[in-house]
Amino acid sequence: MSQVNEMQAQLRKVAAELLETGTVGYIIGWGATRFPDRTTPVFIHDAKDADKLVWNEYCINGLAKYVLDDKIKDKKIGICVRGCDSRAINRLIIDNQLLREAVYLIGLPCEGKADKVKCGKCAHKNPVSYDVLIGDLVTETPVTDRFKAVEDLEKLSADEKHAYWSGVYEKCVRCFACRNVCPVCSCKECYADQYRVGWQGKQNNSVENWNYGLTRAYHVGDRCVECGECERVCPMDLPLMLQNRKMLKDINELFGDYECGLSDDRAPILGEYDLSDRDEYM
């Protein structure tokens, strides 16, 4: 049995036990679809359905956002977490969207999935937080090109940058998939859904799309856990992580090495204040 299949078997066994003992109310994981190269998020309530959980290279979708759908008061929600999902869970905890006690984290070390764009710059293959671990921790490989694409973009002139982003937002259809999948976007009501004169216009054009995209990028800012979900779900294949990484690169340059969601007790860096912070703009 391959290692992945062993992990899948172990995952199902652990899931069945967690449901049988009532440790969790249900488990969020990945399940099969009609297509061999796709999985879909599944919600397993019954131990006998634990075999519907799959673990393979197509377990690509981020799952953390789904914990916000339900507030089970008496039982924990079990959720499968890879490195990216666990960082997203931490992010939700930091922002008081979720109590750590409300979730039971089933950690799954992940060597990267079939989506090379999403997983290409992953610096945390192992879950950074878990209650039970499936399989063995894997060796982390340092990422050397985290900001490579940003650096390339920064070399362009202002006009070239403007032309580049105009082109990007010309294509955006404003389906809001990037926002809805994002574990950072947890506002009860998004500013973009509010009807106000002179607010976010509903027209689809590059100006309004750009307004939406940039507002979201700034709002996500230091809280991006770099899961790459926004870019994965974009039906127009827009380079959304480039924007997020630009923010993170600036933050790293201004405030030192920073990655969001590595623990559940460190506030996002822009929410911290330190006397040594740069203040030349004051």
Added chain:
Amino acid sequence: MLLDKKRLKEALDILSREAKVLVPMGMDGIAKYTPWDGQKLPDLDIVNTMLPPKDTLFPQTEKMYNFTTGPNAQIAEVQATENQVLFGVRSCDARSIDCMDKAFLSGTFGDSFYSKKRENLTIIAVGCVKTGPFCFCDSMGLDPSSAPNADVQLADLGDAYAVTAQTERGTVVLDQWKSLLTEGEGDAPKPTCELKVNVPEDFAKKLLGMFEHPIWDEVSKPCLGCGTCTYVCPTCYCFDINAEKHGNEGTEFRCWDSCMFSDYARMAGGHNPRPSKKERVRNRYLHKLAYFNEQHGQLLCVGCGRCVQKCPSNMDITRFIDMAGEAIKNG
């Protein structure tokens, strides 16, 4: 009649003299119907463009009125008068225009913004020589190689297209192409879809009886509430009307809306009759598979598979249809 593929450019040139010709093109990785540039031949190897051709008749943002305010307030309707040709349309997308016609033009009220564009549109369909992994049009009662409501049907014979006029407008096109066409006929491939769906008999009616069925909880769970499925869908036609005003001048416009958005059904005062994803997913599937059938006697899903392909959560309407079919069978 036959049109040699070597003369396709000339054929498009002729159409371009009197109309904006839209052809399937893979632009920056996103295939869509794009105004023909007079040079590059259409990308007819694409089975389905990523974006459907619906914005030809129903633009994502469409100006309706220009207005001025004040004592001499004026309102002027913005009307499209340009002739358009959709070239290389697949059976599913041709049928989707038939669905939109029913939505916008049938009944006592015709949508003038749509009808003006529809009157000036020529549809030239091309039969599929292969189907894509997400295609299921033949399960929805369509034929991948034939689009009955297109003005002209092309059938791919390898080196040439067999050309058939199916409407008066189509006859005009063949007349314009006269110098390019040669006598002849041939057999085009008759592909079928690999993805099969079992649409039960009287499905629409039976589905209406399942409004409170637990199936909706199950199928809606993975939904993220984004608009991807509705925006890539060739038959989703919901819109919202809004205005933009600067000083005393402004524009009233309409833009695509999506029943998957949380604010779609929200009323003044804040009440939302579709408060969660369950109600929204149910509404979309019922509109596609039941409500539209009640109003217009046909399903509002043409089996193009775009929503299946692009859903961020890999939700799958074919799987839903089969699940609902099972539920119906099991009473």
